[in-house]
Amino acid sequence: MKLFVVDGARCTRCRACIEECPARIIALADRRSLPETVPGGEERCIGCGHCVAVCPYGALSLTAMPVEDCPLIGVDLVGNPGQAEQFLRARRSIRAYKKQPVERTTIERLIEIARHAPSGHNAQPLEWLVVHDERQTRRLAGLVVDWMRGILRDFPEQAKAVHMDLIIAGWETGVDAVLRGAPHLIVCHASKDNIMARSAGTIALAYLELAAPSMGLGTCWAGFFDAALGLYAPLAEALGLPGGHGGFGAVMLGYPRHRYHRLPLRKPAKITWR
Numbered sequence: 001m002k003l004f005v006v007d008g009a010r011c012t013r014c015r016a017c018i019e020e021c022p023a024r025i026i027a028l029a030d031r032r033s034l035p036e037t038v039p040g041g042e043e044r045c046i047g048c049g050h051c052v053a054v055c056p057y058g059a060l061s062l063t064a065m066p067v068e069d070c071p072l073i074g075v076d077l078v079g080n081p082g083q084a085e086q087f088l089r090a091r092r093s094i095r096a097y098k099k100q101p102v103e104r105t106t107i108e109r110l111i112e113i114a115r116h117a118p119s120g121h122n123a124q125p126l127e128w129l130v131v132h133d134e135r136q137t138r139r140l141a142g143l144v145v146d147w148m149r150g151i152l153r154d155f156p157e158q159a160k161a162v163h164m165d166l167i168i169a170g171w172e173t174g175v176d177a178v179l180r181g182a183p184h185l186i187v188c189h190a191s192k193d194n195i196m197a198r199s200a201g202t203i204a205l206a207y208l209e210l211a212a213p214s215m216g217l218g219t220c221w222a223g224f225f226d227a228a229l230g231l232y233a234p235l236a237e238a239l240g241l242p243g244g245h246g247g248f249g250a251v252m253l254g255y256p257r258h259r260y261h262r263l264p265l266r267k268p269a270k271i272t273w274r
């Protein structure tokens with residue numbers, strides 16, 4: 001089957017598809033020909049769709065990605081630099097959540113955006129596990145606290161350096177400083193030996209965090225949970241990822257109790273120019 005088809009009536013031979021193809025598998029035999037796949041190119045295509053997306057004339061369709069299925073970019077929705085800066089700087093880690101659960105359809109919309117994050121070689125290795133039942137979320141937080149108790153016993157200095165002693169003490173008085181009382185937890189997972197998965201999970205969850213406020217939602221990275229998942233078998237068992245899969249990032253999710261009014265400051269960038 002052909003990798004792509006080009007509408008000869010629309011193609012102007014502008015070469016954008018050729019120059020933007022990451023695998024360099026598109027060529028023109030001569031100035032009058034239509035773009036075609038170089039010999040052996042089919043096997044090297046990573047299915048990124050750049051050829052379809054960059055064509056100004058809608059002339060190229062991948063067999064697996066027809067141009068009609070790829071929405072036009074809404075130029076009026078592209079923010080200016082000030083909007084982009086505010087959008088990015090106003091994202092906050094949320095640590096106080098309402099009891100109100102988030103509808104599954106809303107979480108699906110969020111993941112629908114996050115799954116468009118970049119991944120090495122366009123491998124798209126991630127799957128998503130949503131802990132929607134708040135009782136399960138608390139149970140998982142409790143298992144992270146159990147893991148911390150073991151670390152505090154065996155490596156007290158390291159445990160105290162990251163305040164595990166305080167987190168355990170808080171848990172015992174009803175304060176969840178692990179998953180912050182969030183009703184839900186979203187975990188990215190993939191095959192344990194997928195070398196693209198860690199970066200893919202990190203970026204996808206960054207997308208998810210950035211998209212969440214537009215839906216009235218708050219998130220926070222669940223770093224303790226993420227660490228415990230790789231190290232504490234009872235937690236992995238309770239989460240029940242598919243066989244051979246590991247966690248590659250997790251965030252808490254819920255409706256924030258508070259709204260932020262200012263942009264906090266951060267360390268200045270240390271830049272070296274060469």
Ligand SMILES: Cc1cc2nc3c(=O)[nH]c(=O)nc-3n(C[C@H](O)[C@H](O)[C@H](O)COP(=O)(O)O)c2cc1C
Pocket residue numbers: 091092093094095178180220221222223224225
């Ligand atoms: C990898 C990673 C793990 C984190 N783990 C936790 C965590 O377990 N609990 C928590 O409350 N915040 C966690 N955070 C949130 C950071 O503390 C937060 O990003 C930082 O304080 C800056 O605040 P901001 O995200 O609102 O800018 C984590 C952030 C990252 C990037």
